[in-house]
Amino acid sequence: MKCSIKLVGVNVKLDGRLVLRDINLEINSSITAIIGPNGAGKTTLLRVIAGIVKPTSGYVNVCGMKASRASKLIAYVPAYLQVDPYATVEDVIKAYTYDIVNPVDPIEALEYIGYSSLAGRRFNTLSGGEHKLVLLAGALARRPRILLLDEPYSHLDLANQYKLSLILRREAEKGTIIVSTIHEPYYANIANNLVVMSSGLIVAYGAPSIVLSRELLEKIYGVEMIEVLVESNNLILPKLF
Amino acid sequence: MGFTSKILFPIIFLLILFILSLSIGSYKVYNPVELASILLGGDSIDKAIIHYRFWRTISALIVGLGLAISGLTIQRILNNPLADPYILGVSSGSALAYLIVLTLGYNNLLLWHVASFTGGLATYALVVSIATLYGLSSLSIIVAGVSITYLLTGITVIIISTLGPRVPFALGWLFGSVAFTPRDTVITSTLIVSFSLVIIAYYRGYLTSLLLGEEVSEAHGVNVRLLRLILSALVALIVSALVAVSGPVGFIGLAAPWLSRFIVGADFTRLLILSAIIGSCIGLGSDIVVRIIGGGVELPLTSITSIIGAPLLVYLSIKSRSVGRL
Numbered sequence: 104m105k106c107s108i109k110l111v112g113v114n115v116k117l118d119g120r121l122v123l124r125d126i127n128l129e130i131n132s133s134i135t136a137i138i139g140p141n142g143a144g145k146t147t148l149l150r151v152i153a154g155i156v157k158p159t160s161g162y163v164n165v166c167g168m169k170a171s172r173a174s175k176l177i178a179y180v181p182a183y184l185q186v187d188p189y190a191t192v193e194d195v196i197k198a199y200t201y202d203i204v205n206p207v208d209p210i211e212a213l214e215y216i217g218y219s220s221l222a223g224r225r226f227n228t229l230s231g232g233e234h235k236l237v238l239l240a241g242a243l244a245r246r247p248r249i250l251l252l253d254e255p256y257s258h259l260d261l262a263n264q265y266k267l268s269l270i271l272r273r274e275a276e277k278g279t280i281i282v283s284t285i286h287e288p289y290y291a292n293i294a295n296n297l298v299v300m301s302s303g304l305i306v307a308y309g310a311p312s313i314v315l316s317r318e319l320l321e322k323i324y325g326v327e328m329i330e331v332l333v334e335s336n337n338l339i340l341p342k343l344f
Numbered sequence: 345m346g347f348t349s350k351i352l353f354p355i356i357f358l359l360i361l362f363i364l365s366l367s368i369g370s371y372k373v374y375n376p377v378e379l380a381s382i383l384l385g386g387d388s389i390d391k392a393i394i395h396y397r398f399w400r401t402i403s404a405l406i407v408g409l410g411l412a413i414s415g416l417t418i419q420r421i422l423n424n425p426l427a428d429p430y431i432l433g434v435s436s437g438s439a440l441a442y443l444i445v446l447t448l449g450y451n452n453l454l455l456w457h458v459a460s461f462t463g464g465l466a467t468y469a470l471v472v473s474i475a476t477l478y479g480l481s482s483l484s485i486i487v488a489g490v491s492i493t494y495l496l497t498g499i500t501v502i503i504i505s506t507l508g509p510r511v512p513f514a515l516g517w518l519f520g521s522v523a524f525t526p527r528d529t530v531i532t533s534t535l536i537v538s539f540s541l542v543i544i545a546y547y548r549g550y551l552t553s554l555l556l557g558e559e560v561s562e563a564h565g566v567n568v569r570l571l572r573l574i575l576s577a578l579v580a581l582i583v584s585a586l587v588a589v590s591g592p593v594g595f596i597g598l599a600a601p602w603l604s605r606f607i608v609g610a611d612f613t614r615l616l617i618l619s620a621i622i623g624s625c626i627g628l629g630s631d632i633v634v635r636i637i638g639g640g641v642e643l644p645l646t647s648i649t650s651i652i653g654a655p656l657l658v659y660l661s662i663k664s665r666s667v668g669r670l
Contacts, residue, residue, distance in 0.1 A: 150559070150563075153562070153563035154562065154563060155559055155562045155563050171565075174563065174564050174565030175565065177563055177564070178564075179559070179560050179563035179564065181557070181559055181560055184556065184557060184560070185557075186555055186556065186557070186610065187425060187555060187605070187610040188425065188605075189605035189606065189609055189610050190555060190609060190610035191609045191610070193609075194555060194609050194610045194611050195555065195556065197552065197611060198552050198553050198554075198555040198556045199553075199556065199560075199564070201549045201550070201552040201553040201564070202549060202553070202564065202565060241556075245564075251563070
């Protein structure tokens, strides 16, 4: 069955503030990145798709179902997670697959992302980057149709950022729909589609090569940008000095 | 080491404590051979002693088991490693309501349980509400719980002071004792705790997922609010049943799940099994100790469980702070 995520006229009000405004979006491509400044509504959009936050108005449809009914198809990786101090890496991965029939063994899940060395460790003693990798291993152990990632690149060193990109590409090629918030516009290039948000609105949507422009990023982030051509890739970076 | 071998020693220890609990008492201490011969047909006095000790043993065991599984459950649903029914005031609320109905002269087991359950649940709701007022955190809920516990214990002591000649007995009950629990109460409470254990085991999948916190669990299909509601009520039900058996007993709900974590990590199903066994061991062990060190005077159970639990709470608070949990 072809899966897609559809949001129609979605508004979300939290603590009296409208954090998502009239979101209309259809996601059926393999990797979709959501970028935008802090407070733009990226994580809320991800949470709405995950069924964690209910829209104040409008509706969300995931693979032909209400988001809350599609939970077995979804795996969610939060930006940050603290667990029971005695939880092992295996406990965390097992918690990800609590409702999955014939779940992937935690050790195999770690091997799948190339980090079997983390087996047996206490989760809270790992670095921020290692946390991210274990959560990703848990999420993939659900064998999800839809993988939702909140800031997956934060806390990862360069080697792991590269590795994560390869893993996401591999999963996308297998047919998983990946939606991820991203802080670094550079990594938006791994996506097939880009959602640019500002003040709860989608201000641009489309292929990164078309959507990403210096003018757009300067407008939404409010800082001066420069364009750098690196091996035929056009990078847009903040002008620091 | 596999899970089976990890629980083997606690199970053997529990069996030894069970036999010791039947053998040891202020009136007479039996060696294993004497105990076996009495069980196979001793004289009536010895049989009566063993009969009394058997029901006392069951009481101590069910108190330990019930508090351990309710402590574990409340820690997981609140995502708070320091939560415990005694610290959160559930036991005190339950005990106060139980005492009020008893003092008013209602002599009805069902009414006692309903009052005790309502008191425990209402106190729990009050503590969570107060803690929410100043930002629900591991520490705020403990401060709110301890404050309400003191308040309710103060009221309870005032009511007890009006009981005349029953004051010493009631004070003993207030700090936990299984010395004189009626058999009907033990049977009813055992059934309630067993029923609750089955329900908690039924929800073990959701409770496993809650290790990842509210947000991830919601995304993976757990109705966290409903689960918290059901299991909070169940914890209040367990505690109210145990208050009828022993009065409020402190710290087993904190100590047993934590000792279990040291051994098996944070997998809920494993923790549930091991906490139940270790909680039973602490309940039984504490009751044996109060019989031995009292020198003929029955000490309250909380005097022993506090000696284990209070330092543990301090240690856990420091440890939790060091990993940013408070």
